[in-house]
Amino acid sequence: MAKQTGLIKVRGTLDNVNFYQTQDGTLARMRTSVDAKRIATDPAYIRTRENGAEFGASAKAGKIVRDTLRPLLLMASDNRITARMTKVMTDVKNLDTTSSRGGRNVAGGINHPSAKELLKGFNFNERSNLGSVLAKPFAVSTSSGEVTIADIIPLNDIASPVGATHFSLQCGWAKIDFNSGVSDFQLSALTKLPIDETQQTISLTPNTAPAGTGIDVFVLCIAFYQEVNNIQYPLRNGAFNALSIVEIQ
Template identity: 30%
Template sequence: MPEQVSFIKIKGTVDGLSFYTAGGRSIVRRAYGPSKERIANDPKLIRLRENNVEFGGASAMGKALRLGLMVTKLYASSDLPAKVTALMRSVLVLNKGIRGKRNIELSKHKTLLNHLDCNSQTPFTNVVLPSFECSGDRNTASVQYTFRNMNPAADIRPPQGATHFQIFQIATTISDYHYNEPMESYRPINSQLNEAREITNSNAISLSDQSVDVSLVTTIPGITNLPEHVSLVHALAIAFFREDNNVHYKLTSGCAMKVIGVY
């Protein structure tokens, strides 16, 4: 596939050529397919319009999840947006209704999201080896996990140069999405409870420690008794540091994040 090597960065379609970024490279290809005008008006393309609308809804809900988890490039591989959009699309097609207007009801299919790894190149369970206990409480919008008798020297696989690590716990709420007729697009059923979040973290733990217990409780403030159409998503992340003169410098490699529960 041709690669754009000019210092001028172009995005979009120009004179029949499509410019976009993939894997950190600037790519150019010939634009194919019907025009936007034809897609919007041709009766023969009604199925395509329906698919486009539903894809937009799945993409919007996937973005809400990524924002709710506050996933950064340190914790995610480049394929995460597409992977999460596909996951939300799989939730959508399980619902009944008119094509192009079917609700995206994660609340009814929570197990599809459980165990989502944000970084396919660095899976969380390849970095953090021991098992842990986790739970969530919808009445208080809180989540909890506990590692017991962790031996960092044996149970954690750090990147080269790391001396310490931290565990982060994330709780976020994601509303189901429905098709909004006046806006002709998908919107969260409950926008106030969509992407609400809270993050807590452990202290910096030495990788040379022999046995530690790690436990965190994370509560999203101001929320109680979540309605049925809102899911409570629970994730863990790990980051590594190098200690130098009693200062911990965060490393850019080895980080991992995983959804460990949806309640």
């Protein structure tokens, strides 16, 4: 696709070229001459239909993850999260070695030895990666969901944005079944602390284990606040908050 760079921006269709607005600017692409009915029925387009079916399945799997983690995504995510998650799910789908072409899906690929590594470390806010924000190792218990950060000194170990006076930590444990689309998500209590030189060990544990079957996804979220007259306000609407998958099994 092409990007318009001139002073006059065109929207719509001109000489079989579609002009449309995106967050990256005004883009242009050739309009296809093949109608949707032919793509859906013509044997010549069977590969196109197969690719479309698999892409749709990957997008649906990504939506399941996003919907499951929504309570924390509201605090920390970027405007490309849908596309980035769909891409990862497509990579997981490609590891499905049992389904036929056109039917490969995330449920069939998620148990491949390499699949979970594709998801582990995924950051939901590309503007603020957990590894760049938290400069302290942590441990994750896959039996209880507990996340422990030992001997943390916030002023030294948290890369806080200008203006932040406090930060919060919260972990979550999700159980996601990509076959059925059913999931459950349990959160720990929110731990909020001042950004100072006090050394302490932080332990976060979900209230209970999530119900159901499927894969276990463990996440950790860091959010920043500014205190004004004893009231703590979210800093810049969460632009600096980090949320990441820290373990998966």
